[in-house]
Amino acid sequence: MKKMMFLAAAAVVALSGCVKSESVDLGGKKAIAFEAFNEVSARGPIEGTAYPAGGEFKTFAVFNNGDAAYFTPTDFGDGDANGEWSGDPARYWPTTGVLDFAAYHPASLAGTANPTYNGGIESIVITGINNKDAQEDIMFSNLIDDADCTDHSSRPMVFNHALSQIEVHVVANKAGVFEVTNLTLNSTVQGGTLTINPAVSSTAAWSAPTAGVNMAIVDSAVAVPATVGKIGSSILVVPGAQTSLDLTYTIDGSAPIAHPTINLATNGNWDMGKKYIYTITFGAHEITFEPSVADSWTPAVPVDGGTI
Numbered sequence: 001m002k003k004m005m006f007l008a009a010a011a012v013v014a015l016s017g018c019v020k021s022e023s024v025d026l027g028g029k030k031a032i033a034f035e036a037f038n039e040v041s042a043r044g045p046i047e048g049t050a051y052p053a054g055g056e057f058k059t060f061a062v063f064n065n066g067d068a069a070y071f072t073p074t075d076f077g078d079g080d081a082n083g084e085w086s087g088d089p090a091r092y093w094p095t096t097g098v099l100d101f102a103a104y105h106p107a108s109l110a111g112t113a114n115p116t117y118n119g120g121i122e123s124i125v126i127t128g129i130n131n132k133d134a135q136e137d138i139m140f141s142n143l144i145d146d147a148d149c150t151d152h153s154s155r156p157m158v159f160n161h162a163l164s165q166i167e168v169h170v171v172a173n174k175a176g177v178f179e180v181t182n183l184t185l186n187s188t189v190q191g192g193t194l195t196i197n198p199a200v201s202s203t204a205a206w207s208a209p210t211a212g213v214n215m216a217i218v219d220s221a222v223a224v225p226a227t228v229g230k231i232g233s234s235i236l237v238v239p240g241a242q243t244s245l246d247l248t249y250t251i252d253g254s255a256p257i258a259h260p261t262i263n264l265a266t267n268g269n270w271d272m273g274k275k276y277i278y279t280i281t282f283g284a285h286e287i288t289f290e291p292s293v294a295d296s297w298t299p300a301v302p303v304d305g306g307t308i
Helices: none
Strands: 009-015 018-024 033-038 056-063 069-077 085-088 098-105 112-117 121-130 139-141 144-148 155-161 164-172 178-188 191-197 203-207 213-218 229-237 244-251 257-263 275-282
Touching: 033 069, 056 085, 056 112, 056 121, 056 155, 069 112, 098 121, 098 155, 098 191, 144 155, 164 178, 178 229, 244 275
Parallel strands: 033 155, 164 275
Antiparallel strands: 009 018, 033 085, 056 069, 056 098, 069 085, 098 139, 098 144, 112 121, 121 191, 139 155, 164 229, 178 213, 178 244, 191 203, 213 229, 244 257
């Protein structure tokens, strides 16, 4: 990396027999910092617009719309707890010109990032992503385009979700009757290649999806409440065709009952950056009887009981 050092000097100027000392600021070494935000609603889904404290993202930069990185991809974190994310190692503004920035979250994302530069940041291709176990909320930033290097202020870094979030809510017409013992989202795609295109309105797209895997939303008994509420874990998936849910439940302590597979495919595709909530309603209908006698007694039949 090309290191740039800046000096502050004092110029001494002689005027009409007296000496006047003036300080001339030739530029100070100022670290690049970002204010990070999440555009829409760490590990697991990030809700709302607050970027998680302690979160880290990987940042890319190009100087004066060039064809090479201004600095190598760098982790930016909130080490100072001041609302500004700074580089590790620190990265510094040049004295003139402009910088373009792009980033993805999390910095620790499993995969290999291959940025290309062509009059700016042309693309960032991340291959070999597998998010099954980590369930990280993978995000990419809006392009910070032609940031003025003489400003030195922290730049807002706005992130967009690259995945879809799946959530299931349940409700029963009677509390304390139903328990869900297993709820599984089937054939979810958890990895592949993510291509970020900062130069095209900060868009991204997935390709080369990994084979579908089943993801447990609930894997132990959970009571179904009488008011609608979320059950189990949210699942993050690579956008694509909606799949299906497998459900097993009990009624008032019965043996587990396997519900027929719930087909979600009729709802189309899961889209990037969207949260999907599926609500399952359980209806408890008590077993009752209305007893009656089929017929009254038939007329008595005389029977010879014999002689004693």
